[in-house]
Amino acid sequence: MRPDLKILIVDANPVRAAIIDEGLREAGFTDLVRIGATHGLVAAIETHDPDVVVIDLEDPSRDALADMFLVSRHVKRPITMFVDQSDSASIEAAVEAGVSAYIVDGLKKERMQPILQTCISRFNAFRKLREELDEARSQLEERKLVDRAKGIVMRMKNLSEDEAYALLRRTAMNDKRKLVDIARSIITAAEVLK
Amino acid sequence: MTLHLRVGFMPLVDCALVVLAKDEGFAEAEGLNLELVREVSWSNLRDKLNVRLFDAAHMLGPAAIAATLGVGGVRAPMAVPLALNLDGAAITVSVRRYEELARLADGDMADTTVSARALAAMVARRKASGLPPLTFAAVFGFSSHTYLLCEWLAKSGLVLGTDIRFEVVPPPQTVEALTSGRVDGFCAGAPWNAAAVSAGVGAMVHSSTDLRRNCTDKVLAWQADDLERRPAAVRKLTAAILRASDWACDPANIPRFARHLSAHDRLALPVDLLEPVLHFNLVQGAGRPPRQVERFIRFDRAALRPEPAHADWILAGMERAGQIVRTPDMSEQARAVFRPAYFPGGDD
Numbered sequence: 001m002r003p004d005l006k007i008l009i010v011d012a013n014p015v016r017a018a019i020i021d022e023g024l025r026e027a028g029f030t031d032l033v034r035i036g037a038t039h040g041l042v043a044a045i046e047t048h049d050p051d052v053v054v055i056d057l058e059d060p061s062r063d064a065l066a067d068m069f070l071v072s073r074h075v076k077r078p079i080t081m082f083v084d085q086s087d088s089a090s091i092e093a094a095v096e097a098g099v100s101a102y103i104v105d106g107l108k109k110e111r112m113q114p115i116l117q118t119c120i121s122r123f124n125a126f127r128k129l130r131e132e133l134d135e136a137r138s139q140l141e142e143r144k145l146v147d148r149a150k151g152i153v154m155r156m157k158n159l160s161e162d163e164a165y166a167l168l169r170r171t172a173m174n175d176k177r178k179l180v181d182i183a184r185s186i187i188t189a190a191e192v193l194k
Numbered sequence: 195m196t197l198h199l200r201v202g203f204m205p206l207v208d209c210a211l212v213v214l215a216k217d218e219g220f221a222e223a224e225g226l227n228l229e230l231v232r233e234v235s236w237s238n239l240r241d242k243l244n245v246r247l248f249d250a251a252h253m254l255g256p257a258a259i260a261a262t263l264g265v266g267g268v269r270a271p272m273a274v275p276l277a278l279n280l281d282g283a284a285i286t287v288s289v290r291r292y293e294e295l296a297r298l299a300d301g302d303m304a305d306t307t308v309s310a311r312a313l314a315a316m317v318a319r320r321k322a323s324g325l326p327p328l329t330f331a332a333v334f335g336f337s338s339h340t341y342l343l344c345e346w347l348a349k350s351g352l353v354l355g356t357d358i359r360f361e362v363v364p365p366p367q368t369v370e371a372l373t374s375g376r377v378d379g380f381c382a383g384a385p386w387n388a389a390a391v392s393a394g395v396g397a398m399v400h401s402s403t404d405l406r407r408n409c410t411d412k413v414l415a416w417q418a419d420d421l422e423r424r425p426a427a428v429r430k431l432t433a434a435i436l437r438a439s440d441w442a443c444d445p446a447n448i449p450r451f452a453r454h455l456s457a458h459d460r461l462a463l464p465v466d467l468l469e470p471v472l473h474f475n476l477v478q479g480a481g482r483p484p485r486q487v488e489r490f491i492r493f494d495r496a497a498l499r500p501e502p503a504h505a506d507w508i509l510a511g512m513e514r515a516g517q518i519v520r521t522p523d524m525s526e527q528a529r530a531v532f533r534p535a536y537f538p539g540g541d542d
Contacts (some may be wrong), residue, residue: 067335
């Protein structure tokens with residue numbers, strides 16, 4: 001058995017691929033190949049001859065890969081999907097995280113486990129990062145809307161900034177609506193009445 | 195109480211009844227809150243069904259049987275209380291290959307034996323001139339499309355995978371694969387043949403109905419034990435889909451039917467491409483007029499009964515394609531995937 005496993009990372013998202021790459025390196029795997037465009041996945045597997053293939057579930061070439069289980073004459077070594085029947089929890093975790101792994105030529109499950117765990121945690125970390133980014137973006141967006149509404153109220157009712165803000169908050173509380181929703185209504189109304 | 199069900203599908207005309215069950219309100223009328231999720235691969239549908247991220251999935255009948263038998267590296271037992279269509283596929287080749295075939299044909303290309311012999315002649319010529327073998331694609335290894343290709347080729351003694359290379363190309367990539375020359379032809383469900391013809395790169399050779407009528411295609415798959423575990427959910431979704439079937443069979447509904455399928459979160463394809471397919475009017479390409487194929491794709495109630503006999507044809511196809519070596523217990527296991535007991539009046 002080779003001392004270092006060669007891992008092929010198939011991911012159209014270069015940022016996530018880099019995050020996985022880094023995670024696997026930290027876990028001690030250094031022989032890594034990253035590919036993005038996957039029209040030639042079968043050819044890429046023949047060229048790179050990996051021990052493990054890690055693939056994003058959003059990649060449509062999974063079905064082509066599945067067929068390679070049967071037509072192993074395409075490749076020098078047989079490929080199987082990493083499904084450990086005794087460990088359905090890690091399969092579930094992988095699918096939920098959005099990653100799938102394939103092993104080439106009967107690699108032992110014990111050797112596969114740390115790779116899969118690393119990929120799962122990196123996929124989840126990436127998703128969390130993206131969610132946080134989306135959250136930050138929408139918060140910024142909301143603050144801009146509230147500021148605009150505040151400006152409108154200040155102008156129309158001749159109020160100070162603090163007074164305008166207090167009025168918006170009071171209205172939101174009385175109506176049991178979110179501050180940003182009140183802000184949106186004010187902006188829409190102001191545009192209609194312009 | 196409303197029951198929430200999440201169902202995965204692939205962008206094909208044959209996912210129609212699931213889409214209509216939601217978008218025409220039949221699921222809601224049955225007390226279901228149906229959430230539809232478009233997927234990029236059959237492998238994803240299978241795996242997400244297996245870990246219960248999906249309650250049910252639009253599935254290739256042969257893929258449901260393969261997953262149940264554990265062929266192809268993954269065992270994920272499934273049960274099919276209802277089929278989603280019969281027929282509806284076609285074989286398309288690149289325009290260039292079609293013209294070559296037409297020149298080599300000894301007779302009417304509409305005859306499947308004539309076209310298969312023309313293909314055999316092309317294969318022989320290429321071999322004699324040292325040209326690389328032709329490549330044909332299907333949308334999944336375990337699919338009626340693979341077995342239909344095998345049946346067509348067998349008419350002239352050709353073997354898929356030996357005389358002609360075989361590749362798997364997901365439905366939305368078929369047009370690109372033909373354009374780039376990565377494949378010479380493919381067998382896929384609607385509307386991808388029409389899409390290749392409309393793009394000017396493909397020419398339809400045969401409708402699947404030329405080779406076989408009432409051919410099993412897509413089914414609604416559940417996890418095997420869900421039929422016993424969640425019978426109410428299974429019955430409600432089945433009922434909603436049967437109502438969608440009645441609606442889909444009324445020709446007056448076709449324009450609206452096409453618009454539902456065309457939506458960005460469904461097939462995301464132009465209505466102009468989909469509506470003729472629903473009228474069974476198929477563009478052929480290579481300078482030929484569109485062809486009217488009677489009952490090109492069946493969505494009627496009778497087509498939806500899950501027939502255990504279909505499993506026999508599927509197993510035979512798997513064997514012919516070299517996907518399995520038959521064992522005595524396979525037939526019973528495969529037949530048991532199709533469960534007519536949940537079909538109205540369908541006790542088997």
